[in-house]
Structures are given as C-alpha cells and as structure tokens.
Amino acid sequence: MPMRPSLTRRLMLAGAAALSLGTALPALAQDDAIKIGLVAALSGQSAKSGEAITRGITLALDKINGDGGVLGRQLELVSRDDESNPGKGLIAARELVQREGVAAMIGGLDTPVSLAIVPFANDAQVPFIGPWAAGTPITQNGAEENYVFRVSAVDEFVDEAITEYLVSEYGSQKPGMILINNPWGESNEKGLTKALEKRGMKHAGIEKFESNDVDVVPQLTRLKENGADGLFLVANVAPSAQVVKSLDRMGWDVPIASHWGPAGGRFTELAGPSGEKVHFIQTFLFTDTAHPLFVALQEKFPEIETLADVTPATGIANAYDATLLLAAAIEKAGSTDGPAIRQAMYEIEGVEGVIKTYDMPFTTDNQDALGPEDYIFANFVEGEIVPLTD
Amino acid sequence: MTLFVTALVTGIGLGAMYGLIALGFQITYSVCSRVNFAQGSMVMLGAVLGFVLTQRAGLPVIVAYPLALLGCGLMGMLVELCLVRPFAVRGSEAWLMATVAGGILLDNTVLFTFGNEPRSLPSPLVETSWQILGTGVFPQQLLIPVAAIGCAVALQLLFRRTRQGRALLAVVQNPDAARLMGINTTLMISGSFALSAMLAGAAGLLIAPLFSVHSDMGTLFGIKAFAVAILGGMTSAWGVMIAGFLYGLVEAFVTTYLGSSHTYILTFALLIAVLAVKPHGLFGQAALRKV
Numbered sequence: 001m002p003m004r005p006s007l008t009r010r011l012m013l014a015g016a017a018a019l020s021l022g023t024a025l026p027a028l029a030q031d032d033a034i035k036i037g038l039v040a041a042l043s044g045q046s047a048k049s050g051e052a053i054t055r056g057i058t059l060a061l062d063k064i065n066g067d068g069g070v071l072g073r074q075l076e077l078v079s080r081d082d083e084s085n086p087g088k089g090l091i092a093a094r095e096l097v098q099r100e101g102v103a104a105m106i107g108g109l110d111t112p113v114s115l116a117i118v119p120f121a122n123d124a125q126v127p128f129i130g131p132w133a134a135g136t137p138i139t140q141n142g143a144e145e146n147y148v149f150r151v152s153a154v155d156e157f158v159d160e161a162i163t164e165y166l167v168s169e170y171g172s173q174k175p176g177m178i179l180i181n182n183p184w185g186e187s188n189e190k191g192l193t194k195a196l197e198k199r200g201m202k203h204a205g206i207e208k209f210e211s212n213d214v215d216v217v218p219q220l221t222r223l224k225e226n227g228a229d230g231l232f233l234v235a236n237v238a239p240s241a242q243v244v245k246s247l248d249r250m251g252w253d254v255p256i257a258s259h260w261g262p263a264g265g266r267f268t269e270l271a272g273p274s275g276e277k278v279h280f281i282q283t284f285l286f287t288d289t290a291h292p293l294f295v296a297l298q299e300k301f302p303e304i305e306t307l308a309d310v311t312p313a314t315g316i317a318n319a320y321d322a323t324l325l326l327a328a329a330i331e332k333a334g335s336t337d338g339p340a341i342r343q344a345m346y347e348i349e350g351v352e353g354v355i356k357t358y359d360m361p362f363t364t365d366n367q368d369a370l371g372p373e374d375y376i377f378a379n380f381v382e383g384e385i386v387p388l389t390d
Numbered sequence: 391m392t393l394f395v396t397a398l399v400t401g402i403g404l405g406a407m408y409g410l411i412a413l414g415f416q417i418t419y420s421v422c423s424r425v426n427f428a429q430g431s432m433v434m435l436g437a438v439l440g441f442v443l444t445q446r447a448g449l450p451v452i453v454a455y456p457l458a459l460l461g462c463g464l465m466g467m468l469v470e471l472c473l474v475r476p477f478a479v480r481g482s483e484a485w486l487m488a489t490v491a492g493g494i495l496l497d498n499t500v501l502f503t504f505g506n507e508p509r510s511l512p513s514p515l516v517e518t519s520w521q522i523l524g525t526g527v528f529p530q531q532l533l534i535p536v537a538a539i540g541c542a543v544a545l546q547l548l549f550r551r552t553r554q555g556r557a558l559l560a561v562v563q564n565p566d567a568a569r570l571m572g573i574n575t576t577l578m579i580s581g582s583f584a585l586s587a588m589l590a591g592a593a594g595l596l597i598a599p600l601f602s603v604h605s606d607m608g609t610l611f612g613i614k615a616f617a618v619a620i621l622g623g624m625t626s627a628w629g630v631m632i633a634g635f636l637y638g639l640v641e642a643f644v645t646t647y648l649g650s651s652h653t654y655i656l657t658f659a660l661l662i663a664v665l666a667v668k669p670h671g672l673f674g675q676a677a678l679r680k681v
Contacts, residue, residue: 212606212609214597214601217526218650219649219650225393248519251519265507266510269509
C-alpha cells in the first residue's frame, strides 16, 4: 500500500492543534488566579517547620478563596524548596518572580536564606513576607524602598524580651550567654549585649558551642565561675538539649530564658525532665483543641490528632496571618503591581488574624508586624508547649 | 580547682571516645594501609541501630546492642567489598573518595529512613550525676574510658594470643608471604574492616545516651578521630589510644581556660605543630621502603 504523506502531515497538524488547545485551556484558567510564591525549606532537618508554614498558608488561602478571593480572583500557592541553602533560595525566588510571575513571596525559614533573597526582592520590587526567620537585618535591610515585611519574632526584640524576663522574673543581675556558633548566635549576641547595656548591666560571659558538641560543661562552668545568675540560651532543639544535659550533670539549677529554638521538636525527650526548666518565647500557642484554627487544621490534614502534632504552632500562625495581611494589601492596592501592594501594606486596617487584630501593622520605619508585646513565654510540660502564667 | 576537674573529666570522656573510633582507623591501616573514611557514619549507624532495635522493635539491650554491632560489622565488610577492594586491586587510590562518598550516602539514607528529628537513646547511667570535687559526672561518662581501654587490651590480646590475630599480623608484615603460607589475606582484610566498624559502632552506642541520635551525629567524631589516628601514628594501637586522650584533654582544657572560640584554632594548630616535628605521629614509626 503506497504511503500517503499528505495525510500524515495533516494528522500531525491536527494533533499539534489539539495539543496546543489542550495545554492552552488550563493556562487560561491559571492566568486568572493570582500567584503567591513560597520559598522555604521543605526537605532536610527543617522540613517540619517548612510543613508548618505551608499548612498555615494553605488554611489562609482556603479561607480567602472561600470568601470569594481577592479582586474577584482566586489566590494560588506556588511552592519552591530552598533546602535551607541561600543559593537555592535565591534561584527559587528568581524563578518564582521571573517565570511564574508571582505577585508576592512568602518565605524564609533560615535567616541566611532570607538575607540572600532580600536584595533581589527589593530590586525586583516584589513584596517578600517572612513568617519565620528572626534575623534583625532581614527587615532592617537599609533599602530605600523596602519590600521586605515580617510576621514573626525579631532577634533584637526577642533579646530585649528575654532580658526583661530574666531581670523582672528572677532578679538576675549578671546573666551569662550560651549561644550556638553561627550567624544566628552572632545576631543574638549583638541584641543581648545591647539589651544589657541599656540597663547598665554586665554579663558573666559570652560562650559559644557547636551544634554537634556533646559536652558543654566547660563553657557552662566558666559562666558559673564568673558568677552567672541566669542564662540566655540561643540554639536549635538538639544543641539546646545538650546544654540542659550538661547543666544536669553539673547539678547547676539556674534560670534559663531562651529564644524559640527548643520549640521546634522533641525537646523534653532529648533534654530529659529538666527540659521543662527552659523558658522560651513563642508568638502563638494552641491552648486547647477547640481553637477554630486547630479544628480547621484537623479537617484539612486528618493526620493531625493532638496538639503535639502541630508543633511548632508558631510557624502555622505566623504564615496564616502573613497570608491574610498580604491578601488584604492586594485587595487594597486594587492590583498585583509590586509597588502598589507595598504601599497598601502600610494602610492595612482591621485584619483579624489568629495572633491578633492588625491595624496599621507596618510603617516605613518598622516593617515587622509583631513586637515584644506579642511574645508569650512558654515551656514544655509533658511534651506539650504550654504558656507560662505568673 | 573546679575548672581543672571539669576539664579533666570532660577531656577524659571525649578523649576515650576519639581513641575508640581512631582505633578503627589504626586496625585497617595496619593490615592493608587503607582506612574507611566513613568511620563517622559507622558511629552513627551503631547508635541508630541501637535506637531502632531497643525503642522501636522493643528488644532488650543485651540482645539489641550485639545485633547493632553485628550490623556495623557487616556494613564494614560491605564498605571493604564495594568501596575499597575494587579500587585497591587495580592499584587506584580512588577508595579514598569512594569511602567518603559511601559515608555521605549512608548518612542520607538514614536521614530519609530514620527521619530528620534527633532522638534520644535512654540509659539508666545518665539519670543521676555524681558530684566529684565541684563538678558532676554521669556514670555513662566513666563507662566510656573503661570500654575504650578494654577494647584496646582485647585487641592487643587478639593480636598476640590468638591464631587469627597472628594471621592478621602476618598480613601486616608481608602480605605475599602470608598468602603463600595459606593465610586468606582477603578474608583478613575484610575482617579488619568489620572490626573497625564495630569499634565505631560501640562508640556510637556509648555516646548516644549523652548526646542525641541523628543522621549526621558521627561526622565531626569521624574527622576528629582521624586527626587522633594521625597524631598517634596510625601503626600503634596504644599510641592511638593515648593520642585520643591527649586530644580530648587539650580540647577540654582550651575550652575551659581560654573559651570555646579558641578550641578549634588551638587544638588543630597544635596538631599541625606536633606533626611538623614528628611527621609519623607521636608514637608511629617511619615505614621502611625497600627499593
């Protein structure tokens, strides 16, 4: 049978037309949605925290879209994993802005990753809202037109809060610092020194330790010998547990005010019962399972059974509120244009979040929505984080 | 006085740990002039297997820990078979990179299977601390030097008193002659890697209750233990053990008296200085190379 090339060509053309139609249709549908980018660590050691942020944003988007969306359009989340790597975070941010055309970005779990994205966000004029990383220079970045906002704790404010806590609750006069040896520890060394200087107080020493140090007794003994009557602790879960174990070994019972590091995992399993002595800050806590956000979480993610399954709740709440604030700004701006959204961020009114109600949360001098007055001191009791009441 | 005792207790505990892991480098180096650079991952494997067998499978320690060590031994043999032998028989030095890569592979496999959250391996020996001269010590910390010295003595006896040990020594001295005398050198080399990994696994099980169990817990130990093995001279078991204690003590005394920011700078600078004066380590002997 002779070949009929013309038919084949026609078939190919028809096929190509069908293919392009098929791909064009969903593209048209997606064009209508406003894309919000997420850059966070979704794998590796911080994956659980990345998951908390994703859950918070997802719930907020469900609520906003359920109420009719923003500017009559639905909001759509586009996620990218930065693997806690600043280089990968920057590439992800570029891709979200330049290829996906996101209206704004939420993200930054690790301070170094956020710091890598900040100059790009400012250059590209795309609002970037941090729900986690607490490094002070992320929002205080010196840019003339600052596109970086945050709904989370800030190192400088945390340091002020934990200093005030040790002084007022325990009458501490000469606290010592035990800090993880990385940029996060350094950022807090500055903040704590500033907070002590403000009160005309002296410290009993600044000691650093590595995240894989087994024995922190030498550093702690130095602080004890120098007369420390309280400790500032800045480190993630596992290294914080090593500090508690070392204190146990020394038999040194001293008040500890900590950054929120211990909240991110199985702290009391690692540190033992003495882990409950560590008092740390949080921006939000679930106190009972009837909380509307917890109920919504359980409905959306059936694997959540108890309050212990949603640690750290802070990440969920910060991301939830950040998304609501962003949606309010886009609505107010009346467009998805970066500079317009930025301007609208300064005019947000009456947004009811889970942490608080936001009225003018941002100014050009302070792009942080949460301050020391929003922090709650908490500790672990039988594996759950509970607020400290005095 | 308190500072001195603190540094001494910490230094001996850490030093014994470094020595025990470094002993593993010494054994394989003595037998075949090669080492398993995934030694740090073997430390982690011991602790992770110990955790999984006792906490998840619910086995008693007396059964679980020997099984964990057996697992480490098998992994050591696998490393030799897949990552060292194929390169060694072709005269290539690529085993060096292959064992490093193997360690990274193992760490990441554990990360995905065991999980990314650090876990705690309980032990009754860390529940209460004993106060001695102003500082505290967990009974578990005293167990480490005892176990480390015990292992060194056992190894010495193995080499000197048993047939297999003498066969190992024969391989060390002259592999070709040993092969002609009917000694299975391939098996001996494989066995030395198994023994080396088991020592690292034992170190992992001993340190885990004082630390936490996670996929990269062994990395820093592996690096420091290699430094200790070099310092001790690679060829002498006792030398390596003593070097372990020295390294641990220097580290603890520098941290205690000068502060933690000086620890790595001073200990590694001292290591380089010692090696500049004694290139074959403190207790090593220059190898004779016949031309």
